[in-house]
Amino acid sequence: MEENDIPESAMVIVAHPDDAEFTVAGTVAAWTEAGCHVTYVLCTDGNTGSHDPDMTRERLAEIRRAEQQAACAELGVGEVVFLGYDDGQLQPTLDLRRDLVRVIRQYKPEVLIAWDPTTLLISDEYINHPDHRAAAQAALDAAAPASAMPLLWPEAGVPHRVRQVYIFGVEKPNVWVDVTEMIERKISALKQHASQLEDWDPTEMVREWGAESGKEKGLTYAESYRVITLERPDTVD
Numbered sequence: 001m002e003e004n005d006i007p008e009s010a011m012v013i014v015a016h017p018d019d020a021e022f023t024v025a026g027t028v029a030a031w032t033e034a035g036c037h038v039t040y041v042l043c044t045d046g047n048t049g050s051h052d053p054d055m056t057r058e059r060l061a062e063i064r065r066a067e068q069q070a071a072c073a074e075l076g077v078g079e080v081v082f083l084g085y086d087d088g089q090l091q092p093t094l095d096l097r098r099d100l101v102r103v104i105r106q107y108k109p110e111v112l113i114a115w116d117p118t119t120l121l122i123s124d125e126y127i128n129h130p131d132h133r134a135a136a137q138a139a140l141d142a143a144a145p146a147s148a149m150p151l152l153w154p155e156a157g158v159p160h161r162v163r164q165v166y167i168f169g170v171e172k173p174n175v176w177v178d179v180t181e182m183i184e185r186k187i188s189a190l191k192q193h194a195s196q197l198e199d200w201d202p203t204e205m206v207r208e209w210g211a212e213s214g215k216e217k218g219l220t221y222a223e224s225y226r227v228i229t230l231e232r233p234d235t236v237d
């Protein structure tokens, strides 16, 4: 598989504002720079992500949507769709799957980017958030095969087949995207999420993660994926 294939359009589906900036923003910046049209879909508004006793869900949702818009402006992302589910309670329901089918059919992305829903233990210090897993499961289920099935939710739009799914957070990647030139933009997009970072500067961590992912391929900084190609001429659903 070519590692530098850049799609014409892509959709990133994640649970919270900031998820994509921590993980795939270097790829997003590289692709938009090359002319790819990228749409973000945020399943929740991240409206419980605060320990401030004076914060309300409504105000936090507003802050986090604005931070996400600012990060997307930094990365050249064309559209940001907020589905408005509640943070901390996301489930891979049929309602969520149908909502994702609707946006996939509307924007017709060639490539979909999502987390690996099976990733539970990321490190010795982090258990993957249940919302991340729920968004990922619903995203993959929406991409294959739901969005391509004409008799499934016809009210959600004209069927569309996603060509490839880029799954991040995987144990065994098969594609590495070189983000060496984009690492600064990734860091500055991540810094737009000020309500989450507070005083913490994520620069060193982003560089460490990027270097770790790039090591195997001799890249200074990379983001790695398991890429699944869905569209084959001889495939029957």
Ligand SMILES: [Zn+2]
Binding pocket: 015, 016, 018, 019, 129, 132
């Ligand atoms: Zn998150």
